[in-house]
Amino acid sequence: MxxxxxxxxxxxxxxxxxxxxxxxxxxxxxxxxxxHNEQPDVIVIAGDLYDTSYPNKEAIQLLEKTINKLNLxxxxxxxxxxxxxxxxxxxxxxxxxxxxxxxxxRTRLEDMxxxxxxxxxxxxxxxxxxxxxxxxxxxxxxxTTHQQAVSKCLKYxxxxxxxxxxxxxxxxxxxxxxxxxxxxxxLTIGTVESVEEDTFNMFDKVMLGHLHHPFSINSDFINYSxxxxxxxxxxxxxxxxxxxxxxxxxxxxxxxxxxxxxRELEVVEGDYEDAIHERLAIKNKENYLHFKLxxxxxVTDPMMHLKxxxxxxxxxxxxxxxxxxxxxxxxxxxxxxEDETIIKKFYEEITDETLTSAQNDKLNYILNDFLNGGDA
Amino acid sequence: MxxxxxxxxxxxxxxxxxxxxxxxxxxxxxxxxxxHNEQPDVIVIAGDLYDTSYPNKEAIQLLEKTINKLNLxxxxxxxxxxxxxxxxxxxxxxxxxxxxxxxxxRTRLEDMxxxxxxxxxxxxxxxxxxxxxxxxxxxxxxxTTHQQAVSKCLKYxxxxxxxxxxxxxxxxxxxxxxxxxxxxxxLTIGTVESVEEDTFNMFDKVMLGHLHHPFSINSDFINYSxxxxxxxxxxxxxxxxxxxxxxxxxxxxxxxxxxxxxRELEVVEGDYEDAIHERLAIKNKENYLHFKLxxxxxVTDPMMHLKxxxxxxxxxxxxxxxxxxxxxxxxxxxxxxEDETIIKKFYEEITDETLTSAQNDKLNYILNDFLNGGDA
Numbered sequence: 001m002x003x004x005x006x007x008x009x010x011x012x013x014x015x016x017x018x019x020x021x022x023x024x025x026x027x028x029x030x031x032x033x034x035x036h037n038e039q040p041d042v043i044v045i046a047g048d049l050y051d052t053s054y055p056n057k058e059a060i061q062l063l064e065k066t067i068n069k070l071n072l073x074x075x076x077x078x079x080x081x082x083x084x085x086x087x088x089x090x091x092x093x094x095x096x097x098x099x100x101x102x103x104x105x106r107t108r109l110e111d112m113x114x115x116x117x118x119x120x121x122x123x124x125x126x127x128x129x130x131x132x133x134x135x136x137x138x139x140x141x142x143x144t145t146h147q148q149a150v151s152k153c154l155k156y157x158x159x160x161x162x163x164x165x166x167x168x169x170x171x172x173x174x175x176x177x178x179x180x181x182x183x184x185x186x187l188t189i190g191t192v193e194s195v196e197e198d199t200f201n202m203f204d205k206v207m208l209g210h211l212h213h214p215f216s217i218n219s220d221f222i223n224y225s226x227x228x229x230x231x232x233x234x235x236x237x238x239x240x241x242x243x244x245x246x247x248x249x250x251x252x253x254x255x256x257x258x259x260x261x262x263r264e265l266e267v268v269e270g271d272y273e274d275a276i277h278e279r280l281a282i283k284n285k286e287n288y289l290h291f292k293l294x295x296x297x298x299v300t301d302p303m304m305h306l307k308x309x310x311x312x313x314x315x316x317x318x319x320x321x322x323x324x325x326x327x328x329x330x331x332x333x334x335x336x337x338e339d340e341t342i343i344k345k346f347y348e349e350i351t352d353e354t355l356t357s358a359q360n361d362k363l364n365y366i367l368n369d370f371l372n373g374g375d376a
Numbered sequence: 377m378x379x380x381x382x383x384x385x386x387x388x389x390x391x392x393x394x395x396x397x398x399x400x401x402x403x404x405x406x407x408x409x410x411x412h413n414e415q416p417d418v419i420v421i422a423g424d425l426y427d428t429s430y431p432n433k434e435a436i437q438l439l440e441k442t443i444n445k446l447n448l449x450x451x452x453x454x455x456x457x458x459x460x461x462x463x464x465x466x467x468x469x470x471x472x473x474x475x476x477x478x479x480x481x482r483t484r485l486e487d488m489x490x491x492x493x494x495x496x497x498x499x500x501x502x503x504x505x506x507x508x509x510x511x512x513x514x515x516x517x518x519x520t521t522h523q524q525a526v527s528k529c530l531k532y533x534x535x536x537x538x539x540x541x542x543x544x545x546x547x548x549x550x551x552x553x554x555x556x557x558x559x560x561x562x563l564t565i566g567t568v569e570s571v572e573e574d575t576f577n578m579f580d581k582v583m584l585g586h587l588h589h590p591f592s593i594n595s596d597f598i599n600y601s602x603x604x605x606x607x608x609x610x611x612x613x614x615x616x617x618x619x620x621x622x623x624x625x626x627x628x629x630x631x632x633x634x635x636x637x638x639r640e641l642e643v644v645e646g647d648y649e650d651a652i653h654e655r656l657a658i659k660n661k662e663n664y665l666h667f668k669l670x671x672x673x674x675v676t677d678p679m680m681h682l683k684x685x686x687x688x689x690x691x692x693x694x695x696x697x698x699x700x701x702x703x704x705x706x707x708x709x710x711x712x713x714e715d716e717t718i719i720k721k722f723y724e725e726i727t728d729e730t731l732t733s734a735q736n737d738k739l740n741y742i743l744n745d746f747l748n749g750g751d752a
Binding site for chain 2 (some may be wrong): 054057060061064070072087089090093096097098100101103258
């Protein structure tokens with residue numbers, strides 16, 4: 001029995017104003033090709049299929065095209081749950097017809113204790129739900145944390161679980177100690193969102209979505225698939241792919257299989273002049289780039305100049321600012337300077353130039369005559 | 377062979393700020409009940425299932441629930457085309473799975489010459505397309521009118537049609553002479569949108585959507601189903617329902633079957649005081665009402681007062697204005713009056729009061745002293 005575990009596709013994602021749909025279509029083609037070789041018994045997609053609850057029509061078409069190939073053309077059963085980015089009602093649309101082809105979409109808490117059985121293995125689904133939704137579902141106001149909410153759900157599932165079987169949980173949540181990325185939207189604001197690992201002990205295997213790092217957690221039975229692509233510059237150099245889970249008797253093997261994207265995210269540091277004259281080492285000019293550059297404050301619209309050479313430049317940070325902060329170690333040191341000195345040093349750091357004599361006169365006038373009320 | 381013809385459901389429609397979803401759910405329940413009795417061989421929905429290309433989740437759920445009952449529970453084949461209000465890509469989502477249960481969604485010009493055969497009858501589909509889309513599809517810039525566009529499509533269909541069969545066209549367009557309603561969005565701006573009746577002669581039957589009046593056109597083979605509900609006050613007193621089309625040998629019978637909605641649209645004319653004291657004849661206090669009232673200019677926020685009694689009041693017109701226009705038959709008559717007389721008469725008409733002596737003095741001052749430059 002072979003199960004493929006993927007998740008966090010975030011179709012329709014826009015990163016710094018750039019739609020990643022083309023890259024998503026490319027990587028999904030790679031995924032489909034791999035599935036031709038893998039010939040899995042089922043594919044699990046653990047939530048966040050879309051990046052937004054109002055996906056645009058291109059994202060919808062890409063999902064449908066991909067799922068159509070996997071399910072109707074290649075006849076692979078699919079289990080999908082909704083994540084915190086998905087609109088449940090929209091994702092669920094058509095599910096009653098889809099089930100007839102073993103394409104299962106689960107978005108409702110009502111279904112969590114009804115496993116989907118494939119080749120004798122029971123897949124339980126816990127789509128993303130807010131603490132409030134779980135409170136409402138169990139009519140239990142005492143649930144105020146994710147830990148309590150998930151424990152409640154699992155205790156409920158436990159009543160109907162068959163321990164003789166291999167039981168797999170599919171969820172979209174944060175396990176304690178999991179490594180975060182910037183592209184994950186918090187599940188709630190102001191509450192600890194993580195759930196302890198041993199909460200899930202009743203399962204032989206837990207296939208999760210939400211955290212984007214494929215090795216987010218170090219556990220022998222809980223795994224994140226990781227996201228389809230690098231979705232923030234905090235994920236630079238992070239491999240992305242899917243997990244191949246092989247189950248034989250009660251032995252479960254889990255292996256991460258990387259996929260090669262069309263473009264990666266890359267951070268490039270150095271001097272502006274070196275960047276613009278292509279003297280900086282860049283892995284792939286087509287990559288989505290975040291430049292962190294020094295000595296560029298004299299340039300008008302440096303982003304435009306960079307984009308003329310590196311068209312997929314998505315971000316630019318003026319590294320001089322960070323340099324500044326290392327000169328002055330604390331506010332106290334700065335306060336030792338005269339106002340005039342602070343302004344002059346600031347100007348020099350930012351522009352790499354000193355004040356002209358006209359600027360000097362103006363500064364004197366403002367500081368001495370105007371602000372301090374002295375006579376001209 | 378029994379075919380049910382419906383269309384222009386406009387799910388998610390908002391009329392004067394009021395969502396009609398509850399009424400739409402009610403009437404669709406009636407429709408489903410009727411289908412239990414009718415036991416049709418197929419149901420045709422001729423476009424505009426949604427009111428907008430971005431339907432909200434409640435509208436999506438209502439469509440899915442309705443279609444689920446008709447198709448999966450009652451096992452009735454369905455043919456749906458997209459109208460000018462529908463977003464093709466969204467409506468089409470899932471269609472490959474749906475077709476396996478004889479639920480056919482057609483949104484593409486590519487499919488227009490591929491009939492759906494049910495019980496030996498060929499259903500051709502012509503989803504709504506703009507003139508530009510049809511130009512592009514045929515790579516023919518000479519197409520500049522709806523007449524040319526539809527003729528081109530039908531000539532293309534004609535190449536593959538089997539005249540031995542009974543051939544039915546399902547379309548979403550305007551036939552010449554069709555009665556319009558205010559709730560239909562024009563297909564194009566600035567172009568005649570109607571198509572001549574004899575363009576369709578190759579078909580035994582044409583089932584149309586777009587015009588909301590179920591008797592929009594007087595033809596022996598072309599029919600509009602009419603909309604699911606009254607969607608504008610221009611449709612007051614208009615029956616709404618579906619068409620039952622019975623085909624035996626080459627005999628085709630078509631009959632309009634009305635459904636009873638939860639609320640209708642109703643226009644109420646009279647005096648404001650009579651309305652507010654419930655002295656006006658109103659068919660149903662729950663109806664969506666458009667009041668056209670006289671003698672209300674002295675009232676602050678009359679709409680609020682009316683809504684306290686008639687909670688589904690959607691529109692209010694001050695009828696006094698229209699009354700005025702009937703007093704003065706032409707501009708010329710008005711010009712015979714002195715300025716002072718015109719102003720006094722206008723004030724009296726609007727407020728049902730005469731000017732106070734202070735107002736009279738002010739008017740005199742403005743007209744004689746200020747405007748005409750006389751001395752005070």
